[in-house]
Amino acid sequence: MGIREDHSRFRDIVRGRIKQNFKKYVTHGEMIGKRENDYVKIPIPSIDVPRFKYGPKQSGGVGQGQGQSGDAVDGEEQPGQGQAGDTPGEHLLEADISLEELADILGEELALPRILPKGHKAVESKMTKYNGRSRVGPDSLRHFKASYKEALKRSISAGLYNPEDPIVVPIRRDMRFRSFRTAVKPQANAVVIYMMDVSGSMGDEQKEIVRLESFWINTWLRRNYKGLETRFIIHDAAAKEVDEKTFFSTSESGGTLISSAYKLCKKIIDEEYPLNEWNIYPFHFSDGDNWSGEDTRLCVKLLKEYFLPHVNMFGYGQVESKYGSGQFLKDLEKAFPEDERLVISRIENRDKIIQSIKDFLGKGR
Amino acid sequence: MANLTPDLERERVKIEKAARDAGLDCFDTVFELVTYDQLNQIAAYGGFPVRYPHWRFGMEYESLSKSYEYGLSKIYELVINNDPCYAYLMEGNEFLDQKLVMAHVFGHCDFFKNNYWFSPTNRKMMDNMANHATRVRRYMDRYGVEAVENFIDLCLSLENLIDRFSPYTPKKIVEPPRSSSDEDEEQFDQQQAHRPDGRLKVHRGYMDSYINPPEFLAEQQRRMAERNERSGVFPEKPEKDVLNFLLHYAPLKPWQQDILSIVREESYYFSPQGMTKIMNEGWASYWHSKILTEKIMDDSEIIDFADRHSGTMAMSPTSFNPYKVGIELFRNIEERWNKGQFGKEWEECQDLSAKKAWDKKTGRGREKIFEVRKHYNDVTFIDEFLTEDFCVEHRMFVYKFNKRTGQYEVDTRDFKAIKKKFLFQLTNFGQPIISVVDANHNNRGELLLTHLFEGVEMQPDYMQETMKNLFAIWSRPVAVATVLDGDPKIVSFDGTEFKHQSLSNLPVGDQNKPEDPK
Numbered sequence: 001m002g003i004r005e006d007h008s009r010f011r012d013i014v015r016g017r018i019k020q021n022f023k024k025y026v027t028h029g030e031m032i033g034k035r036e037n038d039y040v041k042i043p044i045p046s047i048d049v050p051r052f053k054y055g056p057k058q059s060g061g062v063g064q065g066q067g068q069s070g071d072a073v074d075g076e077e078q079p080g081q082g083q084a085g086d087t088p089g090e091h092l093l094e095a096d097i098s099l100e101e102l103a104d105i106l107g108e109e110l111a112l113p114r115i116l117p118k119g120h121k122a123v124e125s126k127m128t129k130y131n132g133r134s135r136v137g138p139d140s141l142r143h144f145k146a147s148y149k150e151a152l153k154r155s156i157s158a159g160l161y162n163p164e165d166p167i168v169v170p171i172r173r174d175m176r177f178r179s180f181r182t183a184v185k186p187q188a189n190a191v192v193i194y195m196m197d198v199s200g201s202m203g204d205e206q207k208e209i210v211r212l213e214s215f216w217i218n219t220w221l222r223r224n225y226k227g228l229e230t231r232f233i234i235h236d237a238a239a240k241e242v243d244e245k246t247f248f249s250t251s252e253s254g255g256t257l258i259s260s261a262y263k264l265c266k267k268i269i270d271e272e273y274p275l276n277e278w279n280i281y282p283f284h285f286s287d288g289d290n291w292s293g294e295d296t297r298l299c300v301k302l303l304k305e306y307f308l309p310h311v312n313m314f315g316y317g318q319v320e321s322k323y324g325s326g327q328f329l330k331d332l333e334k335a336f337p338e339d340e341r342l343v344i345s346r347i348e349n350r351d352k353i354i355q356s357i358k359d360f361l362g363k364g365r
Numbered sequence: 366m367a368n369l370t371p372d373l374e375r376e377r378v379k380i381e382k383a384a385r386d387a388g389l390d391c392f393d394t395v396f397e398l399v400t401y402d403q404l405n406q407i408a409a410y411g412g413f414p415v416r417y418p419h420w421r422f423g424m425e426y427e428s429l430s431k432s433y434e435y436g437l438s439k440i441y442e443l444v445i446n447n448d449p450c451y452a453y454l455m456e457g458n459e460f461l462d463q464k465l466v467m468a469h470v471f472g473h474c475d476f477f478k479n480n481y482w483f484s485p486t487n488r489k490m491m492d493n494m495a496n497h498a499t500r501v502r503r504y505m506d507r508y509g510v511e512a513v514e515n516f517i518d519l520c521l522s523l524e525n526l527i528d529r530f531s532p533y534t535p536k537k538i539v540e541p542p543r544s545s546s547d548e549d550e551e552q553f554d555q556q557q558a559h560r561p562d563g564r565l566k567v568h569r570g571y572m573d574s575y576i577n578p579p580e581f582l583a584e585q586q587r588r589m590a591e592r593n594e595r596s597g598v599f600p601e602k603p604e605k606d607v608l609n610f611l612l613h614y615a616p617l618k619p620w621q622q623d624i625l626s627i628v629r630e631e632s633y634y635f636s637p638q639g640m641t642k643i644m645n646e647g648w649a650s651y652w653h654s655k656i657l658t659e660k661i662m663d664d665s666e667i668i669d670f671a672d673r674h675s676g677t678m679a680m681s682p683t684s685f686n687p688y689k690v691g692i693e694l695f696r697n698i699e700e701r702w703n704k705g706q707f708g709k710e711w712e713e714c715q716d717l718s719a720k721k722a723w724d725k726k727t728g729r730g731r732e733k734i735f736e737v738r739k740h741y742n743d744v745t746f747i748d749e750f751l752t753e754d755f756c757v758e759h760r761m762f763v764y765k766f767n768k769r770t771g772q773y774e775v776d777t778r779d780f781k782a783i784k785k786k787f788l789f790q791l792t793n794f795g796q797p798i799i800s801v802v803d804a805n806h807n808n809r810g811e812l813l814l815t816h817l818f819e820g821v822e823m824q825p826d827y828m829q830e831t832m833k834n835l836f837a838i839w840s841r842p843v844a845v846a847t848v849l850d851g852d853p854k855i856v857s858f859d860g861t862e863f864k865h866q867s868l869s870n871l872p873v874g875d876q877n878k879p880e881d882p883k
Contacts (some may be wrong), residue, residue, distance in 0.1 A: 002418055002498070003406040003426050009514070010423030049421065049521045050830030052797050052845075054821045060765035060776065062787050064680040064689075067762065072772045 103223035113364030115224040137177025146176035190225035190279040195261040197286035206319040235261035283315040288326035383660040384471040391474035393449040412445035417501035442466040446477040448488035468656040472649030485532035520628040522834040526607035603800035639794040647691015699730035753780040816847035
């Protein structure tokens with residue numbers, strides 16, 4: 001029926017609207033809160049055919065019920081039925097869109113390259129699918145419909161079938177059974193390890209930026225890898241692993257030793273993510289203040305000797321705050337002038353999130 | 366065609382007989398049993414199995430299916446005004462629901478067939494809609510989906526600018542040009558001659574400067590200006606059928622004209638349903654309740670019936686429920702005419718207790734409601750039969766928006782105010798009345814529309830978007846005289862920006878107030 005066609009036209013329009021306003025969605029947090037499993041709800045500026053019509057606020061109308069002059073009327077929806085041919089009502093659209101589709105839009109909008117998983121390290125998984133038929137098999141896999149069809153065919157061609165008395169008796173030869181095939185599916189796993197500086201200089205706004213960035217990074221990586229795990233590490237002078245909720249809500253006041261987080265990250269990778277099976281993405285967000293030059297040197301050493309040779313990409317995002325000096329970014333730039341495994345991004349404010357996502361993911365690693 | 370189960374078919378025969386015995390006079394009615402998904406599709410198409418392709422139906426479908434899936438709403442009945450009448454039942458609804466819907470449908474069907482306001486509608490609309498679909502698809506194949514869909518968007522945006530009363534005064538109907546391509550070309554030539562800039566039709570683009578040299582154009586324009594001055598404004602009288610006006614005078618290609626005429630025809634087809642919403646639903650509800658309770662149901666079903674029926678009749682504080690108002694008014698009329706509560710004597714009686722006990726046993730109630738369903742539309746229905754007693758009994762009130770508190774508030778329970786507001790909401794289907802007053806505004810071929818201001822302003826953002834669409838069709842600047850933020854204004858759009866020009870008073874005023882048959 002034509003409605004499928006019309007529906008997909010409509011979905012295209014919705015998708016177009018989302019793309020149009022995409023930058024806005026990226027920098028606003030509302031939609032992240034509206035997640036349901038694999039779907040995101042996105043409020044869309046209403047899609048409607050404009051007409052000459054009365055403004056709603058002034059018109060008022062006739063109602064029924066209790067109340068005295070001056071009492072407020074609650075605007076409940078009217079229950080009841082619609083009728084054929086009536087004009088359609090107002091639409092405030094909230095489009096459901098799958099994370100996959102959202103990731104595609106992100107990819108298209110930011111022109112992100114597809115990630116090539118580290119080749120030989122991809123894990124292969126075996127899938128068993130019952131999609132074949134065979135003439136032999138256990139009774140528990142008997143395919144009734146197919147068997148019946150065979151029997152019917154045979155009895156018709158043998159002239160045994162009588163429409164007045166439609167009894168079909170299957171014999172051994174008619175039996176059909178489900179059979180399985182094994183499909184080998186390459187599967188790449190990835191883990192993202194987020195590290196964040198939660199020392200006093202990181203304010204709520206800075207954390208919100210990190211939250212938005214991590215949402216989009218996850219969305220994109222999830223589109224590229226079958227199984228994506230996320231780990232969260234917070235640090236001030238010491239680092240600890242936390243869950244997602246704590247990650248975004250913790251605020252500490254101590255000093256900052258970045259190396260503590262890197263060390264913990266290394267420990268997690270060593271213990272749980274064998275390098276030949278996993279694509280590893282550590283991201284570190286901070287305002288760029290480190291306790292001492294000594295510690296910075298330690299970080300650089302860790303990066304050079306451990307992280308960069310092993311991980312797909314190491315991302316460092318510096319969220320500017322009015323307290324942070326941003327020295328760490330300069331140090332990193334100096335230490336790794338031309339290494340594309342280390343991506344450094346400076347995020348001054350919300351509007352820069354898009355650029356920063358592009359920095360991080362634009363390498364296609 | 367009908368695919369009812371034997372059980373339902375048995376009931377259908379019984380209900381149809383009960384309906385006919387009660388005096389309902391219906392078209393043949395075909396019931397189809399469909400799944401919820403099919404029903405949503407059909408409902409998205411406004412009750413028709415086939416419509417022209419357009420995304421808006423897809424949007425409607427999505428919102429219907431979603432609210433069905435989330436259990437927010439469910440369509441019980443769908444019936445279309447056609448001969449034979451088609452109605453849809455949803456598979457899996459309870460048996461009682463199906464019976465109720467069938468009885469309800471016979472009520473609608475009788476109304477479609479007999480109400481005066483439906484008399485000019487096309488009773489073969491089902492076929493017609495399918496033809497429209499074929500035509501639009503053909504244009505899409507030829508001119509591209511995008512182009513055609515965009516043009517439909519433009520037309521739909523102006524869809525409500527029709528003269529709802531013109532079908533009842535036959536002389537005003539102007540047949541939209543039909544499509545055999547030769548004829549179209551000819552029509553187009555004529556239109557070209559009418560084009561405001563006086564350009565002659567050019568078949569090949571490169572010939573344009575030869576056929577329409579600048580001197581010739583200047584001469585044409587001078588002549589047209591002269592002619593215009595002689596003949597005064599065009600159109601002579603304000604034209605409420607804006608779509609028809611554009612169809613004849615806007616510089617459109619033949620396929621565009623055809624699409625505009627399709628949109629216009631469908632808009633006229635649906636118009637009586639808006640004009641008789643209260644009556645139509647009231648009438649159908651009156652009969653489903655009557656037929657079911659008196660003839661069809663057994664004792665075990667009465668509770669379920671009451672539940673369904675009251676669900677349909679539920680009232681809401683911010684809008685009147687047409688089912689409820691309609692059914693109660695019909696019952697009220699029946700009772701009054703049964704007891705002789707009408708006429709001079711009744712009106713002039715001041716004695717409340719006498720009025721209460723008034724019963725002259727005239728017994729003309731049934732006769733009267735059939736008469737009412739034949740001649741009235743919502744406006745005349747409310748105007749004549751909404752009484753003060755009725756408003757009090759049904760606790761009706763007028764509400765309005767309070768800017769200070771940001772809420773809707775009960776304004777008054779005064780009968781006159783209620784009636785006035787009610788009638789206002791119903792007039793022109795609750796839409797602003799807009800007419801073309803000048804097709805050569807500013808003597809530059811610009812289009813001037815006026816909004817007949819009745820105390821409620823138009824929504825500005827919608828107005829601007831609509832004007833952009835109007836501009837796209839007229840292809841010259843367009844202007845609307847209306848009231849914005851309390852000031853009469855001419856808002857004009859020249860393709861790039863909007864200009865507001867103050868008016869001392871609206872040109873609509875009294876001198877050319879459209880005559881509304883009320």
